[in-house]
Amino acid sequence: MxxxxxxxxxxxxxxxxxxxxxxxxxxxxxxxxxxxxxxxxxxxxxxxxxxxxxxxxxxxxxxxxxxxxxxxxxxxxxxxxxxxxxxxxxxxxxxxxxxxxxxxxxxxxxxxxxxxxxxxxxxxxxxxxxxxxxxxxxxxxxxxxxxxxxxxxxxxxxxxxxxxxxxxxxxxxxxxxxxxxxxxxxxxxxxxxxxxxxxxxxxxxxxxxxxxxxxxxxxxxxxxxVPVSHDPSGDPARFPVQYVIRPQTPELPDYRGYAGQIASGVFRTGDRITVLPSGRTSTVEGIDALGQSVDVAWAPQSVTLRLADDLDISRGDLIAPAQASVRPSQDQTATVCHVADRPLKPGDRVLLKHATRTVKAIVKDIPSRLTLDELSQHPVPGELVANDIGRVVLRTAEALPIDAYADSRRTGSFLLIDPADGTTLTAGMAGDAFAEAARDVKEAEAAADDEGWDF
Known part of the structure; x- marks a missing residue:
C-alpha cells in the first residue's frame, strides 16, 4: 500500500x-x-x-x-x-x-x-x-x-x-x-x-x-x-539553527548567516519564512553551501541561510515557511519508548531536547502504557520502565515548535534527558503515533477499495 x-x-x-x-x-x-x-x-x-x-x-x-x-x-x-x-x-x-x-x-x-x-x-x-x-x-x-x-x-x-x-x-x-x-x-x-x-x-x-x-x-x-522516495518536496520545510555566523571581517563586514542542517523539505532564495518560537518573519536573501551561493537547498544538506532582515535569532530557533502549520506550545502529548533503567514517573523533572534546542520540562502525566499482547492501552500505569511504550503529557519551560511525528520524523521527535547525569531516558514521538499510523492504513485501504485494488 x-x-x-x-x-x-x-x-x-x-x-x-x-x-x-x-x-x-x-x-x-x-x-x-x-x-x-x-x-x-x-x-x-x-x-x-x-x-x-x-x-x-x-x-x-x-x-x-x-x-x-x-x-x-x-x-x-x-x-x-x-x-x-x-x-x-x-x-x-x-x-x-x-x-x-x-x-x-x-x-x-x-x-x-x-x-x-x-x-x-x-x-x-x-x-x-x-x-x-x-x-x-x-x-x-x-x-x-x-x-x-x-x-x-x-x-x-x-x-x-x-x-x-x-x-x-x-x-x-x-x-x-x-x-x-x-x-x-x-x-x-x-x-x-x-x-x-x-x-x-x-x-x-x-x-x-x-x-x-x-x-x-x-x-x-x-x-x-524496494521503492524508497528521497524527494524532499512533499515534506514541511524545517531548519533548526545550530550556529550564528558573524565573521565581521573587512571582506564581510555585515555578514550574518544562520548555519545548520535542513531537517526536512526545501528552502529557496526569495522564500518568506518565520522564525519559531518568536514568530518573526523575513525573506531568505541567500543560501550558502560548501562556500558557494546557491538558489535552492534541501534536506539533509548543511547550509547557511542569509535573511533580508536582522532578527534576533540564536541556536535552537527553528526557521520554517511563513505559513507553517506548526505552532509553538509548552504542552506536549507524545508516544514514547522508555530506554533507561530508571523508571519515568509523573512529576519527574527532565530536560527535553528537540532538534538543536534543550529546555527544562516536567512529566505531568502518564495516561497509558501499550500492552503488546492485545494492543490495548493499559490505563494509568503509574510509571514507565525500560522498553515500555506509552503515552506521556509534558509541560516545558519554554514554548517549542514540535511537529506531529506523522508529519516529520525529524522535527516531530525528541529526547527526554536526566538533568542530573545526562542519561537519555526516553525517545518521544509527538502525537498519538499508533492511532495516526492505523488511521493512515485504514485511509489507504479505503482508497484502494474505491479503486478496485486487491490487498
Whole structure:
C-alpha cells in the first residue's frame, strides 16, 4: 500500500533524483539467526574483505566446524557485551551494483529492545527475523510495535531456519499471516514476508530450489528494489539553527548567516519564512553551501541561510515557511519508548531536547502504557520502565515548535534527558503515533477499495 507523489522541485540538479542509498535496520529475538543472516548478506553479496573471511574460516576450523560460521562476521558486538561494554547499534556499510546500503544491526535480547529505537529512527526499512520453529513471540511483537511507532515505511518479515521445519509452506504461511495481521493493526503500511534459511543461504541472496512454492524475491532482491522516495518536496520545510555566523571581517563586514542542517523539505532564495518560537518573519536573501551561493537547498544538506532582515535569532530557533502549520506550545502529548533503567514517573523533572534546542520540562502525566499482547492501552500505569511504550503529557519551560511525528520524523521527535547525569531516558514521538499510523492504513485501504485494488 503506497502512493507516489510528483516532485515539485524544478532545479535540474541530478542530486535531487532518487538516490541509490537504502538505510535499513535488522531486529530479532536472541538465537533467531540474525548474526548469520547479516553475515550471509555480507558474504554472498561479496562485501567481505578477504582477510575478514580468512579470519572467520580459521576461527570456524578452531571450533571444529567444517564450514565458515558467517555469524562470526558480526560477533564483535557479542564479544563487547561479554566484556560489559554497553552497545547501542552497530552500523555496517556495503554495496551491490544496484544500490548502496547502511545497515543498523540492533541487539536481539529483550533488554536491548530500546536500542532498536536508535537503529530504526532513520531507517526506511526494517527486517524483523523470526525463528520458524517458534513463530511470532513477544519480542517479535515488540519489534513490530517499534517499527510502527517510528513509522518505518517498509517491514520485511524474514522467517528463518526453514531448513529445521523441512521447508514446509504451511509453517511459513501461518507465521506470515499472524505477523501481517498484528503489524497491520499497529499501522505498519507495507509488509513483505520471505521464507529463508540464513545458515544454508536459501532466499537470502540466491533463490532457494528447496522452496519452489515461494515465488517472491530474495531478501537482497527486495532490498535492492524496494521503492524508497528521497524527494524532499512533499515534506514541511524545517531548519533548526545550530550556529550564528558573524565573521565581521573587512571582506564581510555585515555578514550574518544562520548555519545548520535542513531537517526536512526545501528552502529557496526569495522564500518568506518565520522564525519559531518568536514568530518573526523575513525573506531568505541567500543560501550558502560548501562556500558557494546557491538558489535552492534541501534536506539533509548543511547550509547557511542569509535573511533580508536582522532578527534576533540564536541556536535552537527553528526557521520554517511563513505559513507553517506548526505552532509553538509548552504542552506536549507524545508516544514514547522508555530506554533507561530508571523508571519515568509523573512529576519527574527532565530536560527535553528537540532538534538543536534543550529546555527544562516536567512529566505531568502518564495516561497509558501499550500492552503488546492485545494492543490495548493499559490505563494509568503509574510509571514507565525500560522498553515500555506509552503515552506521556509534558509541560516545558519554554514554548517549542514540535511537529506531529506523522508529519516529520525529524522535527516531530525528541529526547527526554536526566538533568542530573545526562542519561537519555526516553525517545518521544509527538502525537498519538499508533492511532495516526492505523488511521493512515485504514485511509489507504479505503482508497484502494474505491479503486478496485486487491490487498
Amino acid at each position: 503506497s502512493s507516489t507523489g510528483t516532485s515539485t522541485i524544478d532545479t535540474g540538479d541530478a542530486a535531487l533524483a532518487a538516490t541509490s542509498l537504502l538505510r535499513f535496520a535488522t531486529a530479532g529475538s536472541v538465537d533467531d539467526g540474525k548474526s548469520t543472516l547479516v553475515g550471509r548478506l555480507l558474504h554472498d553479496s561479496k562485501s567481505v574483505l578477504t582477510d575478514q573471511l580468512e579470519a572467520v574460516e580459521r576461527a570456524s576450523l578452531d571450533r571444529g566446524q567444517d564450514a565458515p560460521d558467517l555469524a562470526l562476521l558480526t560477533d564483535g558486538l557479542r564479544a563487547e557485551r561479554e566484556q560489559g561494554i554497553t552497545i547501542d547499534v552497530a552500523y555496517r556499510y556495503f554495496a551491490t551494483p544496484r544500490r548502496r546500503f547502511i545497515l543498523a544491526d540492533t541487539p536481539g535480547h529483550v533488554q536491548y529492545t530500546r536500542n532498536m529505537v536508535t537503529g530504526a529512527s532513520t531507517a526506511e526499512l526494517a527486517v524483523v527475523l523470526v525463528d520458524a520453529r517458534n513463530g511470532v513471540v513477544e519480542q517479535t511483537r515488540r519489534h513490530a510495535a517499534v517499527a510502527a511507532l517510528l513509522r518505518v515505511p517498509h517491514v520485511v518479515l524474514a522467517v528463518n531456519k526453514m531448513d529445521l521445519v523441512d521447508y514446509r509452506e504451511g509453517v511459513f504461511a501461518a507465521i506470515a499471516a499472524e505477523f501481517t495481521r498484528y503489524a497491520g493493526e499497529l499501522g505498519v503500511p507495507e509488509i513483505t514476508a520471505i521464507p529463508i534459511s540464513a545458515l544454508q543461504g536459501d532466499n537470502v541472496v540466491t533463490a532457494s530450489a528447496r522452496m519452489d512454492w515461494y515465488g517472491g524475491p530474495t531478501v537482497l532482491e527486495h532490498l535492492e528494489t
